[in-house]
Amino acid sequence: MTKSPVPLRADDMTVFTRALARQLGEKSPSHLSLMNMIARAAGFQNVQHMRSASAAEKRLVRQKDNTFADARSVERTLHHFDEFGRLRQWPSKRSVQTLALWALWATLPASQILSEKAVNDHFSDEHLFEDAATLRRTMISCGLLTRKRDGTDYRRIEQKPPAEAKAVIRALSERRRARAHSDPAARHE
Incomplete structure (x- = not known):
C-alpha cells in the first residue's frame, strides 16, 4: 500500500524548535543545532539558507502583486464589449481574444461541473455573435x-488571471452590474 504524503506546516520555526526541544528533554541538541537539523530535513543547507529562501519568496510574491496592466491591451479588449459587458464580436487579434476569454471565464461558476448545453446557455448571455462553440473550444x-x-x-x-485580465474583469463587472440593474432577469454574476 502506498503512503500519502502528510504536509507539515509551522508558522514559526523558533516556536516549533522549542516545542521539539522540550519533547527531547535533556538530550536535546542546542537550539541552533536543532534549527539547522530541521532546515536540513526540509531540504535546505542550514537555517540561514532556509531564511534567505523564505525572504526571497516573499519578495517575489510582492513583485507579482505589484504588476501593472498594459492599459492599451485592456482598452483594446474593452472595445469589443458592449455597455452591458457582452462580447459584441470575436476579436481578430489573438492577444485580445485571450483577454476577452478571461472576461468570460470570470463569469463561469467556479468548481462546478457544467453540461455543454449549460455552457452554451451561459455564453449566450455573455456574447452577441451567437458562436458559443468557438468560445468553448x-x-x-x-x-x-x-x-x-x-x-x-x-x-x-x-x-490566477494575469494583470491585464484582472483589469478587464474589473471593468466588465461594473458593466454587468449595470445590465443586472436594467434587466432583473439577466443577473448572471
Missing part, C-alpha cells in the same frame, strides 16, 4: 476550461 485550447473526452462535464480551470 478556444477556452479549452487556452487552458481556461476543461472537458471530458466525450464532450461532457465542462469545468472552469481555477487559476
